[in-house]
Amino acid sequence: MSKTTFQPSVLVFSALLALAATSCSKSDAPAPAAAAAEAPAAPAAPVSLSAERAELLRQFLVQTSGEQNVTWSAATGAFMIDGDVAMPLDEVEAHYAQKDAPQQGTARTEGVQHRKSYYLVTPVKAATVKIYADGTVPAVWKAALDRAIANWNATGSKLYITRITTPTGANTTVTAANTGGTGTIAVANYPDYLSNPGRKITINTYYNYLAAGLQTFAMTHELGHTYGFGHTNSTYGTLVPGSPNSDSYSVMNSVCKTWSSFSTYDLLAIRTVYPK
Template sequence: MKKYLQTFASIVLSALLLASCGKSADAPAAPEKKDNAEKVLTFIQNLGFSQSSIVDNGDAYIVDNDIRFPKDMEVPEGKPSTEQKWTGNKVSAANALNIRIKVDPSMTSMMPEINSAVNQWNNIGGDIALHFSVVTGSSYDILIKDADLGATTCGRGTYPSGGKAGNLIQIHKAHIAGNSFAQRQRTITHEMGHNISFTHTNQAGGSLIPGTPATDANSLMNGGQCNSGATVLSNYDKIAARWLY
């Protein structure tokens, strides 16, 4: 009889445990991320970009072919003020001190070009609190990777959000492979500029940075100049970087 009661108790206990596990499995799923697309689109338009220059690319809006605005980005409050230009949304002072770049295996063949681009931003000189580093661990701020961006786009950068650098740089490696070393690193340097808030110096959109002219033929941040543009940051590019950071 005692043995029978022990067996019965074990069966009841097992049933209770199974019921408990079943209840946990039915817990509600985490809420989905709120769609911020409309707010991001309005922000882009307020920066002065024409509707014809904005392309819906699924998870992001693409402007001027090579600039990404993720639809889940944090949009700053208020309308930005309105020539080196920027978005009115930059990397925070603390985060700008060490912006970590992770190189995807698809881009390791261009490590010399990446290092050259990093050195350009790190050697602006003057009173600037901006520094990039290449890291190999699992923690990073920007991932740089190869991507097929179509027949006319060499690279694509992502604007900063929430005080953090834009988290992705895409380089159309096959498209720039035939360019000179200087022009390949120029593409990477240019896209890094977008990830810290620079827009295109020679195109509409963005806010004027004090101390820079309306046009700058020597600006590395001029758009539409893959394989033909300046290969080093101009004096006004550096002035703009020092003003921002």
């Protein structure tokens, strides 16, 4: 997610669900000198992928997410979708391999229309989500994560999330690293090819200075990506009945704002996609 103004995510408020990536955009708040001085994390070894294969998989993600802004990064070994959603190469390959033959028991075979969303969590898994924040996550972000979890648990939907203190049994692992002031606030994964919640959220500790309300918004937004919600301004999928084409109050907009509440249409979308 970016800075104080998140770019809309595909949550389905504007009502669409898609694979969007935009780890919350940056916040408008200026970075203090201390944050700027912190050294960025060292880059990982590049991943080899032919140009032809990269383009094939990129087009697949464009088609299934409805986002045109999809890029391949050999440095991270992942495709980035609209800025804050990362899809690791192995996950893209797995999704692509099963695109023409959905497996029994996945979200795509349980009454969810393909056009409404390609990436979803199965109902039974949505009701028992477990999240682990490892030792790299600062206390302020763990607190923001707890507030975000409480936000989702209060939506009146099938989704129910618990933060656990050990990695065993976790569906989603939250980590943190300083990726610098040009990076987004956080990056999340979409649900995997077995319809589990997105397996990872990475927080950019450069933005430790953000106010609690902004951090809460960012984590609530990123959790939305892990359940298959994309940016609200996406053009992919079917509008949820009763929702508008745009919703400036949606938490799945990609510009980070101070958390207030889910919008009326956020709640409509969440309860439609994950009904109790």
